[in-house]
Amino acid sequence: MSEFELEMTVNGKPIHRRAKPHQRLLDFIRDDLNLTGTKEGCGAGECGTCSVFVDGKLIKSCLMPVAKAQGVQIETIEGLAPHGSDLTTVQKAFHKTGASQCGYCIPGMVMAATSALRENPDAGIEEIKERLGGNICRCTGYTKIFEAVEIARDVIAGKLSSTVLDADGAGKSYIGNNVRRLDAPSKVAGKLRYAGDMVMPGMLHMQVLRSPHAHALVKSINTSAAEALPGVACVVTAADVPGEDGFGVFVHDQPVMADDRVRYVGEAVAAVAADDVLTAKRALELIELEYEEIPAVFDVEEAMKKGAPVIHDYAAGNLVKHIPIRKGDIEKGFAEADLIVEQAYDTQPVEHAYLEPEAGIAFVDHDDVVTVISPSQNITHHRHMLAKIINKPINKVRFIMSPVGGGFGGKEDMIYQGILALATMKAGQPVRLVFTREESIISTAKRHPAQIKYKMGIKNDGRITAVSFEMISDGGAYGLSTEGVMRKAAILSCGPYDIPNVQIDTYGVYTNNTPSGAFRTFGAMQSQFATESHMDICAEKLGLDPFEFRRINMMRDGAVTHTMQTLGSVSIGRVLDAAEKASRWEKGPVGVRGSERKDVGGDDTRPPCTLGARFRKEEKNGRQEVA
């Protein structure tokens, strides 16, 4: 690979360096110029975190070979408000509205917003949305971002005083007041360093070899050719674990890397630490692995049957956890009912899709303390587990939490920190691993897919007499948070309703699918989806207004939950009132209202797709046909 001379101007400064032909502009900006405000969220042009200006036009630097940038003017997030100068109006507006949460998408968003207002200083909200369409955010739901761009537009145009960008007074209490985030300036300026932005002298780059099989025995691993490749510092496998292998949020059933068996596609089997990513990738190809595929199971009901492939020896029935809850007398409750409604509900796996793919950097310090820096959502627990795995006293293990570029539960599992620790201990040098988006999707936890069977007994007057709720969740190949998720799903299964007779069973089951784990609501989303859908279906069957049906059954102050907890104050009544008002709900059972839906459309609702509306002509009045 022949290097070439590259000249360009970056943020006003002339640059003259050697570059490699395969580098993308993104790699050059981040790795060679150390301008890490420009992020990589997907590497495939989808997410927008890598947006930079090239000769004044915003482009995605992950899709531009660096050779294309010969002689051009580049402007990155760092160039918008150069060191020592004030933030730009757009950046200040992002700070003001709380538009930056995890912050990982924010440099790209600020760039897109800046571009939008440069292209059209008078852009309306629909055009702003259009022009930010190439940038993805997973925290904000975009509202605060759009609000920021509109404020910035009006301040720049002089229509709003720049004082709107100042902090609001907090008054006597922060509660109920608009308080700006302390960390926002570093995020809107692209200064905050996430784990993948960090570098250390002598740092090695890691690549991970992952299983192509859902269920297979690992017959042999030969790493000698990979180790012999120049530039490779070390190869690590399960054989390098000095202590007791196994991690998980509840049951420690997952090895740092597969030992004698792989249980899902994407499971780590070996890893290489080398001078650069390319060398590490080449070394992966030299690892000789012999697998013997064994029967796999991908369906929870199949997995629970006798004779199904057993995924973990300790759990012969493939059960991770069963949470049963009983209250009252379920038989009696159904016997009292005038109407019994049964329905099944299925949910699908969901990827967290935080904009920051997993990344970490590990090193052994001067006191032999093994240190891992990563966006872990659970560092203390990770520290304790890792100490056991690497057989060190707890004071020789340190976890540092880097800024989390979105987690949503997906970064609670110690999926890669152990591999980094083993490699840095073996190589004696700092090691960094940055996941690709594909790797993040294939190897990390998903929201549990659930199959729910709901049965509800109701009196004609709308009172619920009994509920039986059975949820079977696909935990995938390893336990991770499954136990806790099953617990929460069971606890919250019947929603905020006062039901005298309850029978609840949630099951987390092992399969050879991608492991399921924590995800915002931790199991409640699945059960609430079923419960609230069921409430609507039952209200319709009874001919009751769905709000009314809920009010009849809602818990009130002093209610006792089905886990026998007495509640001091219950807010569901106020929540229902607020939801009813905000949705402009027309009272009455569904299906009996007039043909015109007055609650649809109007204030605070989104118009249908307006893409390209700014180019369209006005529609003329329809032709009057003469009969």
Added chain:
Amino acid sequence: MLTCDKYHMPTSIPEALAIWQDAAEGSRLVAGATDILPWAREGRAGDVNLPAMIDLSRVAELQGYKVANGRVHLGANVVYQDFLTDETLRQHLPCMPFCSIWFADDQIRAQATLVGNLVNASPAADGTPPMLALNAELEIVRLDGKALKRRTIALSDFVKGPGKTDLQPDEIVTAVICDSLPGYGGSFQKVGQRRSLVISSACAVACIKMAEDDETVEDIRLALGGVGPVPVRLDDIEMLLRGKRITADLITQASAMPAGRVASRTRQEYRRTVVKGFIEAAILDALIECGVPLPNAAEVENAHV
């Protein structure tokens, strides 16, 4: 991850062709790189090392466009954003702004070329249906000894199947030449998983010219994409509508016709339903762009019952 041994940036056609002819087997031409870079990732081609990449974006002859004799000559380096921002192009290619606004996003449109889109020959390519509707031809060049040898080929003959074209190993596409349709109303319909940055599950394009009376269709062009191995021109519907007074009944009749063209491998039923609505919407939207009153709205609604 895409790697290459050499990255060339020729500035003229002869230089580009000479490098291309001598390039080792497996080398690739590059325009905006928006197809080629994502292609070399896990789940698609995986890690790929190319002997050489020959980047055409600095070739002078491929820049810009010319309008002459009722045709628009679009240099191979014309990118999608040009169809949105260039007044002249918007006037002569009235369906292209609507196609472009649905295409990827601001950033990618600044890089992605129309030619790259046509050569990539995805069944879901958004550029192919409009270009079929505009009777596009591709201008192609290769070296014959030292001489430049040029040929043109109709787009309908050029695209042969998913990822397959008539392009020969030593050839470079230099331009797309298509009808210039000022005075036509254009429209573009697209559906995918989300609004921005989405590959079409189905798309449709219409260009309509109305007669003086504002009611008779003087000319109409219709094409569909995403519904089979290659995008299709809907000549039968065009024939039905050309020269007719446009009525709600006629539009309904037309929109029922293309369902039979759906030949995708997946979601056929869905696409059949979508295509029906798309043809109607494409016609109505294009009529609005023509600045003519639409057939009586109530009548359109009734025609559905």
